Amino acid sequence: MFHVKRAAELDAADELAGHRKLFSLPEGLVYLDGNSLGALPAAVPGRLQDVAGREWGELLIRSWDESGWWTAPERIGDRIAPLVGAAAGQIVVGDSTSVNVFKALVGAIRLAGEERDEVLVDATTFPTDGYIARSAARMTGRTLRPVRPEEVRDALGPRTAAVLLNHVDYRSGCLYDLPGLTAAVHAAGALAVWDLCHSAGALPVGLDEHGVDLAIGCTYKYLNGGPGSPAYLYVAARHQDRFDSPLPGWTGHADPFGMTAEYAPGDGALRGRVGTPDILSMLALEASLDVWEGVDVASVRAKSLALTDFFVECVTAYAPQGRLGLVTPLAHAERGSQIALRCDDAGTVMKALIARGVVGDFRHPDVLRFGFAPLYVGFADVERAARVLAEVL
């Protein structure tokens, strides 16, 4: 009873509580998987109908200009920029995260110069980053060295060209020290490339403030862009002139409609563009970003920590002793916006939870993962999730 009452008090005091009505969520569902696929902002279906019916159906090819389709990648990049602490003109939206990992890492290796022949990658990373890093290193004649994030500082040296790191680990929910690690990478004369998939929209990133070189992230998690929504690429302004994309497609050309045989890169963020933007997904993302109007990322972070603290508190109070192990660090400075719990039969437990209306996910081999999206998850949801988890166990 204590935790039910406490949840009601916390919800009553929650300044972001009003944002939940901006989302379409099934009645009675506790959705704790916004770190994999964010919920649907209620305004998106109407906007998509307009894009398909009027902009595509009626205006047809005129929409590239008249509906602003052509400039959508940079325009939407500028909408994402304040959420990750970047000034305008440094982010371009398009392609998948995997493709942007490739652009960013090869771009960073090229910026670092020929004499630096080693690339460091987080050994515990979400697999696609590791796969792409291996290929990027192979193609550029560098050696790939996978290291655990805590080993990065010792691994840096005069050979290091670039380091690809995750701001928040997808499995453990561990938040890494982006300012400190970026500074260490710079002290070694290398470039830092950060994957923001699990932090953007959940906590302050401070790309400009901390001097990050390049970054990428998806938009379908805490940014609620929808399944397969395009990812983004950040190239710090100071690197843009020398950023040499390994995928120099025609839409990143200085004069795309000049259709010249020679490639001449465009200025600024648009140099990160490749081919024709995926307009339907991109404009769904643009509409979904309206939910951030007037939202301060610091208040999102404060609520995220309160939600995750409360979840740990409820699980500790309700769950049978010894059945669960906490994977995510308790220290706020080391925690993203998810709680990962180790449990022997995690796969079966998660299926049972989902059947009872509490959606999280299972990650091999034994992790129950719960993501807390502060714009639409409340404290009563948290209490219910912990209670149902305890019942299932």
Ligand SMILES: Cc1ncc(COP(=O)(O)O)c(C=O)c1O
């Ligand atoms: C850290 C990280 N990088 C990359 C990806 C995915 O890449 P893509 O959007 O290309 O599927 C994910 C999750 O899907 C992720 O968690």
Ligand SMILES: Nc1c(O)cccc1C(=O)C[C@H](N)C(=O)O
């Ligand atoms: N991107 C995904 C997809 O297309 C299907 C299923 C899941 C995903 C994910 O986002 C996985 C996610 N990056 C993770 O943290 O596990």
